[in-house]
Amino acid sequence: MIEAAHLRKAYGARLAIDDLNFSVGAGEVVGLLGPNGAGKSTTLSILATLIKPDAGEVRIAGIDSRVAPDSLRRKLGFVPQSIALYPPLSAIQNLQIFARIYGLNRRLAESRSLETLENVGLRDRADDPVWTLSGGMKRRLNLACGLVHRPEALLLDEPSVGVDPQSRERIFTTIRAVADSGVAVLYSTHYMEEVERMCDRALLIDRGKLVAQGTVAHLIELGGHHPRMEITFEKRPRPGWHDGLAGVKEIARATVDTKILLELANLGQVSELVDRAREAGSERLEFTVHSPNLSDAFIALTGHALRDPTGEI
Amino acid sequence: MLRAAWIVFQNEFRLLARDRTALFMLAFAPLVIITIAGLSLGNIYGVQPGSEPYSIIVVDDDHQWLARALIDAFDRDHSISVVLVANLVEARAIVGKRARAPLCIVIPPNTSRAFEAGHEVHLTLYVDPVKRLEAGAIELHLDRLCREVTARAHDLAQKKVAEQASHLRNQLAHFAGQMKAMTSQLDLLHRQFERARATAQSEVALQMRQTIDQVRGEVTTQINRTLAQTRTAVERDLAARRDALMAVSRYLGQLQASQRDFETWLAKLKSAAGSHASQIPPPPSWPAPPDKGQLAELSKPLDFPAPRIDLTSSIRLPEKAIRLPRMPKFPDLRSIPDFGKLASQTTTPLPGILGWRERSINGGDADVNTFDQYVPGFGITFLLVDMLWGLGVGLIDERDWGTLARLRVCGAPASGMMIGKLMSRFLIGLGQMILLFGAGWALFGISLGHNSWALLLPAAAISFAAAAFSLVIACVANTRDAVLPIGAVAALAMSAIGGCWWPLDFEPHWMRALALAMPTTWTMEAFNNLMIRGLDPSSVAWPTAVTFAIGVIFLTLGILSSSRIYQNAGQ
Numbered sequence: 001m002i003e004a005a006h007l008r009k010a011y012g013a014r015l016a017i018d019d020l021n022f023s024v025g026a027g028e029v030v031g032l033l034g035p036n037g038a039g040k041s042t043t044l045s046i047l048a049t050l051i052k053p054d055a056g057e058v059r060i061a062g063i064d065s066r067v068a069p070d071s072l073r074r075k076l077g078f079v080p081q082s083i084a085l086y087p088p089l090s091a092i093q094n095l096q097i098f099a100r101i102y103g104l105n106r107r108l109a110e111s112r113s114l115e116t117l118e119n120v121g122l123r124d125r126a127d128d129p130v131w132t133l134s135g136g137m138k139r140r141l142n143l144a145c146g147l148v149h150r151p152e153a154l155l156l157d158e159p160s161v162g163v164d165p166q167s168r169e170r171i172f173t174t175i176r177a178v179a180d181s182g183v184a185v186l187y188s189t190h191y192m193e194e195v196e197r198m199c200d201r202a203l204l205i206d207r208g209k210l211v212a213q214g215t216v217a218h219l220i221e222l223g224g225h226h227p228r229m230e231i232t233f234e235k236r237p238r239p240g241w242h243d244g245l246a247g248v249k250e251i252a253r254a255t256v257d258t259k260i261l262l263e264l265a266n267l268g269q270v271s272e273l274v275d276r277a278r279e280a281g282s283e284r285l286e287f288t289v290h291s292p293n294l295s296d297a298f299i300a301l302t303g304h305a306l307r308d309p310t311g312e313i
Numbered sequence: 314m315l316r317a318a319w320i321v322f323q324n325e326f327r328l329l330a331r332d333r334t335a336l337f338m339l340a341f342a343p344l345v346i347i348t349i350a351g352l353s354l355g356n357i358y359g360v361q362p363g364s365e366p367y368s369i370i371v372v373d374d375d376h377q378w379l380a381r382a383l384i385d386a387f388d389r390d391h392s393i394s395v396v397l398v399a400n401l402v403e404a405r406a407i408v409g410k411r412a413r414a415p416l417c418i419v420i421p422p423n424t425s426r427a428f429e430a431g432h433e434v435h436l437t438l439y440v441d442p443v444k445r446l447e448a449g450a451i452e453l454h455l456d457r458l459c460r461e462v463t464a465r466a467h468d469l470a471q472k473k474v475a476e477q478a479s480h481l482r483n484q485l486a487h488f489a490g491q492m493k494a495m496t497s498q499l500d501l502l503h504r505q506f507e508r509a510r511a512t513a514q515s516e517v518a519l520q521m522r523q524t525i526d527q528v529r530g531e532v533t534t535q536i537n538r539t540l541a542q543t544r545t546a547v548e549r550d551l552a553a554r555r556d557a558l559m560a561v562s563r564y565l566g567q568l569q570a571s572q573r574d575f576e577t578w579l580a581k582l583k584s585a586a587g588s589h590a591s592q593i594p595p596p597p598s599w600p601a602p603p604d605k606g607q608l609a610e611l612s613k614p615l616d617f618p619a620p621r622i623d624l625t626s627s628i629r630l631p632e633k634a635i636r637l638p639r640m641p642k643f644p645d646l647r648s649i650p651d652f653g654k655l656a657s658q659t660t661t662p663l664p665g666i667l668g669w670r671e672r673s674i675n676g677g678d679a680d681v682n683t684f685d686q687y688v689p690g691f692g693i694t695f696l697l698v699d700m701l702w703g704l705g706v707g708l709i710d711e712r713d714w715g716t717l718a719r720l721r722v723c724g725a726p727a728s729g730m731m732i733g734k735l736m737s738r739f740l741i742g743l744g745q746m747i748l749l750f751g752a753g754w755a756l757f758g759i760s761l762g763h764n765s766w767a768l769l770l771p772a773a774a775i776s777f778a779a780a781a782f783s784l785v786i787a788c789v790a791n792t793r794d795a796v797l798p799i800g801a802v803a804a805l806a807m808s809a810i811g812g813c814w815w816p817l818d819f820e821p822h823w824m825r826a827l828a829l830a831m832p833t834t835w836t837m838e839a840f841n842n843l844m845i846r847g848l849d850p851s852s853v854a855w856p857t858a859v860t861f862a863i864g865v866i867f868l869t870l871g872i873l874s875s876s877r878i879y880q881n882a883g884q
């Protein structure tokens with residue numbers, strides 16, 4: 001349903017995406033996972049025809065974006081990361097505008113708008129101006145605007161950013177329902193949890209290149225299945241403090257050198273590492289132990305964390 | 314607390330330094346408006362030497378000294394340039410088209426002569442009501458000039474009168490001397506006459522007495538002789554008549570006696586007759602009257618010749634020669650001055666008063682309702698500002714809201730989006746102008762011209778141009794914070810330069826040249842033509858077309874720029 005072949009886009013000397021190839025089938029939810037600046041938004045913008053690629057081609061529902069962009073757009077639903085709504089207008093007025101632009105007649109636009117509002121749980125706020133809605137409600141309405149014309153392909157650019165758990169749950173439910181109705185969904189995010197929960201497949205993208213793609217389980221497997229341990233010291237540990245433990249290696253270190261991510265051969269090495277850490281100079285330690293997941297797979301495949309190591313790891 | 318205040322105080326300056334919009338509004342924007350206003354309104358406070366002069370169109374139907382004096386006076390003034398034309402038609406054409414030509418002065422025929430003759434004369438000023446304020450400045454100037462001309466003429470006349478009075482006084486003094494000499498001569502003459510008259514009177518009296526005495530003697534003699542002749546003739550005639558009268562007297566005596574006898578007889582008879590009195594015979598006959606000859610003599614008129622006194626033949630009036638005195642020599646009356654001529658010399662008339670009357674160059678009312686200027690002027694200003702807010706800021710808002718990108722993804726073409734926005738704002742702008750004109754008419758009594766529907770033409774053109782202009786500003790400014798400051802300054806500048814706030818002619822030449830590129834200028838001209846000048850709808854065709862053309866240029870620039878915004882939306 002969504003096909004991208006050899007997509008390439010550069011902004012000056014900076015290569016945003018390079019030879020990107022992927023596809024999303026009907027009824028499939030595919031996560032586009034990558035750190036900030038990896039090229040996710042550029043990829044979605046090319047798919048949404050907002051920008052033209054320097055090379056490559058995009059087909060949605062079999063329509064080539066270069067040949068019939070207007071026809072392609074009518075098959076497409078796009079939910080941008082930022083909330084794209086008219087604040088002074090009511091929820092239903094917003095929906096009706098976009099429905100009408102998509103080519104629905106007045107009556108159909110009204111009925112579809114009401115139906116979509118029902119689906120995202122905003123039926124009772126239909127006549128309220130957008131600016132009076134909460135952030136989560138706006139996110140849901142933002143999603144509704146991309147669904148009102150019943151697209152064949154849906155592009156979601158981090159649709160759950162900054163929303164409350166209730167709205168997030170509603171959004172997930174809606175997306176799943178849309179996919180179940182046969183819509184191809186490309187879900188861009190940097191939350192691996194969302195991908196693990198929502199997506200049938202994931203595309204790992206880094207520095208504009210597709211690093212890996214497949215099911216979540218496949219990607220974790222590609223990552224190596226090694227448990228990890230994150231230790232935060234009070235002060236910088238002395239070098240070589242974990243030498244001699246087989247299979248234990250440092251895979252990431254924060255710039256302050258007090259937070260260290262280790263890959264372990266197995267979970268039995270945890271107690272030994274805690275002891276050694278104390279010996280290395282810290283009476284007080286903080287540590288967490290991670291089972292392998294997408295983030296680990298990403299680190300394994302790209303050599304760096306999915307998110308800023310100085311912040312969230 | 315003080316520390317917090319100090320930190321906040323410093324931070325405010327830091328924020329200001331980074332806020333380009335605030336800095337723009339703080340310094341540049343007011344400077345722009347102040348500069349435009351200062352340059353525009355500088356002329357209100359008096360035209361400076363060296364600046365572009367006002368043109369005064371003059372129709373000289375007088376061709377005499379007064380017209381020349383006025384034209385020369387205007388020519389000497391650096392702030393005024395005189396354009397002489399043959400007639401009012403040419404003048405109207407120039408006043409209607411030329412900048413800084415607010416009025417035409419018609420100097421009527423025989424103005425100079427009428428002024429010389431002491432009449433109040435009036436120049437006729439044909440004022441373009443749109444240039445009312447500039448005309449006012451010229452009228453003040455003309456007022457002063459008229460007063461100066463009148464005062465100068467009066468001064469000259471007074472000098473002339475003074476000279477004439479002096480000359481007259483000299484002449485009168487000379488004449489007074491002459492009159493005095495003449496009076497002396499007349500006195501002498503009078504005395505001579507008196508003496509001559511007395512002499513003549515006594516001689517005539519003497520001669521008259523002698524003549525009367527002589528005539529009286531002769532007449533007396535003649536009368537006496539005639540009376541004697543008459544007495545003789547009368548006495549002769551009366552003697553015959555006395556004899557006749559005596560005979561008649563005797564007869565009458567006899568008749569009286571006979572009558573007494575008869576009466577006696579008759580009485581006896583009657584008594585004797587008794588009952589037979591009726592049978593008494595007729596009485597006896599009366600005595601015979603005097604003979605006819607005697608009686609005729611009595612009735613004959615007196616026959617004696619009337620006394621005739623013939624004085625003509627017998628009386629001869631003495632021929633007396635009366636010797637009158639010789640006539641004295643009269644003084645030479647030719648030396649008496651010609652007072653009629655003298656009077657004419659002293660009746661030099663004072664000149665009249667030079668004034669002016671005002672009319673509209675187009676035949677309507679020369680006075681203007683100020684709201685006729687300000688309703689369309691400020692209407693245009695607020696149309697521009699509202700259009701900036703509605704379309705310019707609206708476009709930026711849509712980009713920032715993300716709806717522009719969403720519209721694009723929805724398949725709305727840039728042209729459709731722009732046409733939709735422009736059309737809606739165009740109609741809103743047109744509605745705003747209609748509302749303002751309606752309110753102006755209801756509240757301030759503005760004129761809607763003879764064809765109020767024609768106001769829709771320039772209103773539609775400026776709405777279109779304003780919509781396109783706001784599109785350009787939106788693209789130039791690129792951010793919401795910048796659209797209004799930049800747009801407001803541009804809109805206010807366009808309004809000010811375009812003559813929305815004050816007459817265009819106040820502005821210096823370069824600014825008026827710049828104004829030609831602005832739609833506000835042409836729209837104001839169209840509104841002024843209809844509302845103030847009262848011209849027909851054809852007068853707005855050209856200004857409306859130019860406004861529309863400028864709007865098309867704005868639209869082209871706007872579409873090119875806004876397409877970029879649209880195409881970049883969402884990237």
